[in-house]
Amino acid sequence: MTIEVEVKNVTKIFGKQLAKAKKLVRENKSKEDILAQTGATVGVDRASFTIKQGEIFVIMGLSGSGKSTLIRMINQLIPATDGQILIDGQDLTKLNKQEMIALRRKKMSMVFQNFALFPNYTIIQNVAFGLEIKGKDKAQREARAHEALELVGLKGYDDQYPNQLSGGMQQRVGLARALASDTDILLMDEAFSALDPLNRKEMQDELLRIQSELHKTIIFISHDLNEALKLGDHIMIMRDGQVIQTGTPEEILTQPADDYVERFIEDVDRSRVLTAANVMIKPAMVNIEKSGPRTALREMRENNTSSIYVIDNQQRFIGMADARDVIELVRKQQKDLGQVLQKDVPTTNPDTPIKELMSEISTTPIPFAVLDEREHLLGIIVRGAVLGALAGDGVTE
Amino acid sequence: MDILIAKLPVADWINDFVKWLSGFTGFFNGVTNFIGAIANMFQWVFDLIPIWLFFVLILGLTFYVKRNDKKWGLLIFELLGLLFIWNMGYWRDMTQTLTLVLTSCLIVYVIGIPLGIWMAKTQWVNMVMQPVLDFMQTMPAFVYLIPAVAFFGIGTVPGVIASVIFAMPPTVRMTNLGIRQVPVDLIEAADSYGSTSWQKLFKVQLPLAQSTMMAGINQSLMLALSMVVIASMIGTLGLGTQVYFAVGRNDAGAGFTAGLSIVILAIILDRITQSLKK
Ligand SMILES: Nc1ncnc2c1ncn2[C@@H]1O[C@H](COP(=O)(O)OP(=O)(O)OP(=O)(O)O)[C@@H](O)[C@H]1O
Numbered sequence: 001m002t003i004e005v006e007v008k009n010v011t012k013i014f015g016k017q018l019a020k021a022k023k024l025v026r027e028n029k030s031k032e033d034i035l036a037q038t039g040a041t042v043g044v045d046r047a048s049f050t051i052k053q054g055e056i057f058v059i060m061g062l063s064g065s066g067k068s069t070l071i072r073m074i075n076q077l078i079p080a081t082d083g084q085i086l087i088d089g090q091d092l093t094k095l096n097k098q099e100m101i102a103l104r105r106k107k108m109s110m111v112f113q114n115f116a117l118f119p120n121y122t123i124i125q126n127v128a129f130g131l132e133i134k135g136k137d138k139a140q141r142e143a144r145a146h147e148a149l150e151l152v153g154l155k156g157y158d159d160q161y162p163n164q165l166s167g168g169m170q171q172r173v174g175l176a177r178a179l180a181s182d183t184d185i186l187l188m189d190e191a192f193s194a195l196d197p198l199n200r201k202e203m204q205d206e207l208l209r210i211q212s213e214l215h216k217t218i219i220f221i222s223h224d225l226n227e228a229l230k231l232g233d234h235i236m237i238m239r240d241g242q243v244i245q246t247g248t249p250e251e252i253l254t255q256p257a258d259d260y261v262e263r264f265i266e267d268v269d270r271s272r273v274l275t276a277a278n279v280m281i282k283p284a285m286v287n288i289e290k291s292g293p294r295t296a297l298r299e300m301r302e303n304n305t306s307s308i309y310v311i312d313n314q315q316r317f318i319g320m321a322d323a324r325d326v327i328e329l330v331r332k333q334q335k336d337l338g339q340v341l342q343k344d345v346p347t348t349n350p351d352t353p354i355k356e357l358m359s360e361i362s363t364t365p366i367p368f369a370v371l372d373e374r375e376h377l378l379g380i381i382v383r384g385a386v387l388g389a390l391a392g393d394g395v396t397e
Numbered sequence: 398m399d400i401l402i403a404k405l406p407v408a409d410w411i412n413d414f415v416k417w418l419s420g421f422t423g424f425f426n427g428v429t430n431f432i433g434a435i436a437n438m439f440q441w442v443f444d445l446i447p448i449w450l451f452f453v454l455i456l457g458l459t460f461y462v463k464r465n466d467k468k469w470g471l472l473i474f475e476l477l478g479l480l481f482i483w484n485m486g487y488w489r490d491m492t493q494t495l496t497l498v499l500t501s502c503l504i505v506y507v508i509g510i511p512l513g514i515w516m517a518k519t520q521w522v523n524m525v526m527q528p529v530l531d532f533m534q535t536m537p538a539f540v541y542l543i544p545a546v547a548f549f550g551i552g553t554v555p556g557v558i559a560s561v562i563f564a565m566p567p568t569v570r571m572t573n574l575g576i577r578q579v580p581v582d583l584i585e586a587a588d589s590y591g592s593t594s595w596q597k598l599f600k601v602q603l604p605l606a607q608s609t610m611m612a613g614i615n616q617s618l619m620l621a622l623s624m625v626v627i628a629s630m631i632g633t634l635g636l637g638t639q640v641y642f643a644v645g646r647n648d649a650g651a652g653f654t655a656g657l658s659i660v661i662l663a664i665i666l667d668r669i670t671q672s673l674k675k
Pocket residue numbers: 014015041042043044061062063064065066067068069070
């Protein structure tokens with residue numbers, strides 16, 4: 001894979017006394033020390049990394065760690081104080097104004113946290129903005145804008161204004177605007193952070209779908225490890241303007257570079273956030289008052305399981321039957337499942353955090369039954385699904 | 398110690414400066430002719446169109462700008478107000494006042510809007526202009542009459558000049574403010590897609606600054622109108638002249654009717670420009 005963006009020792013210092021601050025940075029003085037001595041704020045401190053063509057590169061870090069500053073140096077909205085940024089082997093920091101404008105038009109587009117749609121423009125005009133700037137004629141740019149809107153799943157809103165759309169829809173427009181200008185690189189600064197969880201998840205899926213078609217190079221800033229793990233081919237973690245670790249999601253999770261990264265990972269410990277309802281799956285079920293062992297057996301075969309959950313006419317959970325016992329019943333020509341019912345199945349309610357169930361889940365071989373207040377069986381929790389959810393491939397739906 | 402006792406010769410300096418400036422007669426004559434031509438053009442139009450057509454134009458304009466909020470009270474007010482002015486015999490004075498206001502405002506906008514844009518885009522211009530604008534606005538308007546007469550004689554032109562100076566600040570300020578108020582992320586969005594400065598200005602900054610700018614434009618218009626009485630003292634004809642004469646003759650009735658005519662004109666101009674904002 002070819003390298004798309006190469007950042008070498010890039011530093012950004014805000015404020016006066018730049019020369020002195022630069023020298024202090026080179027002497028590895030801390031951000032606070034430099035602020036105290038010169039009044040200058042170090043935004044980014046000698047960051048180096050490479051981004052390959054067609055990957056999603058996620059930048060993470062606490063507030064103030066320099067993520068926004070860094071991404072804005074990649075399109076030179078903020079000029080770098082020091083260092084090199086190479087795109088196609090061209091050093092951006094050396095370009096003059098015209099060359100920079102040309103590069104922005106050709107190479108990159110940006111999606112913003114608060115959408116940054118132009119309130120005086122309709123949706124179609126917003127999406128066509130990049131092309132309008134490039135001087136494409138109206139018919140051409142609107143045709144392209146339509147394609148982009150379709151790609152993000154927004155048709156028929158052409159003539160509405162941004163304030164008529166929900167946040168999720170507005171960000172689709174923001175994404176469409178970036179896609180319509182046909183640039184290789186997408187810069188996304190916390191693009192999904194202002195969305196509610198449902199919309200956010202939907203947009204993440206959408207982005208992955210679009211990415212599988214278009215193979216852009218995406219630089220994505222996120223606060224949220226789950227999002228980073230889900231989207232990122234590589235993840236870079238920053239603190240106080242410095243790059244602390246860059247790696248694949250697995251590397252970040254399994255070999256955190258230091259305490260800071262470790263805290264980052266544990267901070268989003270999913271077992272605390274996920275509840276029984278998030279990880280439960282649908283079990284094979286049979287109504288004892290309507291069906292006998294043969295139906296139960298067929299049900300198990302269809303669901304590929306070795307046990308079945310038994311309910312009564314009021315949908316109440318009454319126990320579980322094992323496949324071997326049921327086969328025995330069938331062989332003996334017995335009709336009553338009740339004979340082989342196991343009643344000591346562990347149960348829980350849907351709102352219990354996984355954290356509280358963890359130790360029991362790992363010791364009991366029988367899956368938990370999730371019951372509501374009326375003892376209706378909602379689902380069961382199997383070990384595999386719990387671990388899967390903790391590793392990020394949500395079983396939520 | 399002397400300096401504390403002796404009066405600083407500031408007044409002398411200013412007088413010398415004014416005298417030095419009056420040496421540029423060619424320049425001032427040029428300006429006088431140019432402004433005079435604009436004013437004459439307006440007055441020529443007002444004298445040309447019959448009164449009924451003037452009514453139709455004003456009411457039609459109001460109808461047009463109010464077409465969205467559908468409040469037609471203003472139309473009735475305009476009809477009655479203009480009839481009153483006509484009935485009082487102040488019609489030509491009213492058009493003369495309108496000429497002063499429109500000429501001044503035209504100049505204010507042509508100079509003030511670009512100046513406001515320049516202030517918004519260039520920090521040092523902003524720093525220089527802020528105190529100048531404060532000065533222009535707080536200096537009593539009377540004071541502008543003196544150099545205006547010195548350079549431009551008497552009549553409509555010095556009235557326009559004094560009004561321009563006095564009415565300029567709101568347009569400049571609000572243009573500057575409106576552009577600065579455009580949210581940063583919209584500016585970033587414009588830049589990140591490769592806009593040139595001009596594209597950014599015309600496609601993003603000015604459209605979004607528009608309603609703030611309109612507030613400044615409206616204020617300038619009102620300030621220009623407020624100069625009519627003052628300007629009448631240096632021979633600018635119009636409703637102000639009628640007020641000024643009434644004061645001289647101690648004629649409260651005439652003063653009131655002329656004053657009321659100014660108020661009517663002010664309300665009409667104010668309401669129409671305010672509706673433009675939306
Ligand atoms: N225009 C500026 N002038 C001075 N300091 C700035 C400026 N922009 C950013 N900074 C400083 O640079 C540092 C990095 O800021 P930046 O906005 O890049 O952080 P971030 O990682 O994006 O944070 P967040 O997660 O809150 O968006 C901060 O200490 C900030 O105060």
